[in-house]
Amino acid sequence: MLLLWSLNYICGKIALRHFEPVTLACLRFVVASAIVLAIYFASSNRARPQARDLWPFLYLGVFNIILNQGLFTVGLGYTSSGHSAVITSSGPVFILLLAWLLKLEHLTPGKILGLVVCSFGILLLETDAGSVRNSPFLMGDFISLLGAIGFALYVVFGKRIAAQYDSLSMTTFSTVAATVVLLPLTVHQAIHLDWASVGWEGWSAMVYMAAGSSIAAYLIFYWALRHTTASRLGAVCYLQPLIVILLAAAILGERPTGHLLLATPIVLLGVFLAERAPA
Numbered sequence: 001m002l003l004l005w006s007l008n009y010i011c012g013k014i015a016l017r018h019f020e021p022v023t024l025a026c027l028r029f030v031v032a033s034a035i036v037l038a039i040y041f042a043s044s045n046r047a048r049p050q051a052r053d054l055w056p057f058l059y060l061g062v063f064n065i066i067l068n069q070g071l072f073t074v075g076l077g078y079t080s081s082g083h084s085a086v087i088t089s090s091g092p093v094f095i096l097l098l099a100w101l102l103k104l105e106h107l108t109p110g111k112i113l114g115l116v117v118c119s120f121g122i123l124l125l126e127t128d129a130g131s132v133r134n135s136p137f138l139m140g141d142f143i144s145l146l147g148a149i150g151f152a153l154y155v156v157f158g159k160r161i162a163a164q165y166d167s168l169s170m171t172t173f174s175t176v177a178a179t180v181v182l183l184p185l186t187v188h189q190a191i192h193l194d195w196a197s198v199g200w201e202g203w204s205a206m207v208y209m210a211a212g213s214s215i216a217a218y219l220i221f222y223w224a225l226r227h228t229t230a231s232r233l234g235a236v237c238y239l240q241p242l243i244v245i246l247l248a249a250a251i252l253g254e255r256p257t258g259h260l261l262l263a264t265p266i267v268l269l270g271v272f273l274a275e276r277a278p279a
Helices: 002-015 023-042 051-076 081-089 090-102 109-125 137-162 167-181 185-192 200-225 230-237 241-251 258-276
Strands: none
Touching: 002 051, 002 081, 002 090, 002 200, 002 241, 023 051, 023 167, 023 200, 051 081, 051 167, 051 200, 081 090, 081 109, 081 137, 081 241, 090 109, 090 137, 090 258, 109 137, 109 200, 137 167, 167 185, 167 200, 167 241, 200 241, 241 258
16 A cells, blocks of 8 residues: 555656646546446445445545545645655644544643644745745645645544445445546546647556556555554555655656755654554
């Protein structure tokens, strides 16, 4: 799952050379829905959605597909792969805050320290150009931050229903629900897309984002969500920013700045402290 999601940043940057960010997100979800539906109907052990769970699958699809993956794609168009990965890695902090607001977890001094350290790391990340106001990646990082909050909403609210369905069914129902919600926007973007201008690299990268990141990685994620706590699962991606930075440098030619290299371990340290502090 970690490797699949790390490569997603690289493929996302490649695909964004051919697609507008919103168009890429919409088409990615259509392709993902088509693939996962084919896998679902080919499975002999598929679970059928219960009527009472249709509403949860709808809002989980909005949280995970539209907010998390959609805003990730849009934000990536306005920031670097490294910045996006570091912002995304702060997701467990938002999971902790949301769980605290819902009175599912206690906010201890150790966890508060982790929140403060993580926030300082993100602030440091935005001062590459001297001040936050001058950061060329500020808008993209903010959109990515909203995507991380969407992921936190999904993890916390998805824990209950994940215990009742297998990973394939969870992936199918939430992906299709979000794709249906976005259908009017998808049609609009498709009408205005210059299809002939999209090269094979763009199509290949988009298909990878749909099949590798949106389906394969989430099949693993849903399985894990049934066998561990939400906060522990959210912390699985500690190494992802480092992997993304290395891949982006090798494949995309992105050169990590000093602030990025300094902020990354600080953010990860904050996440670690928040996650490992005694309850």
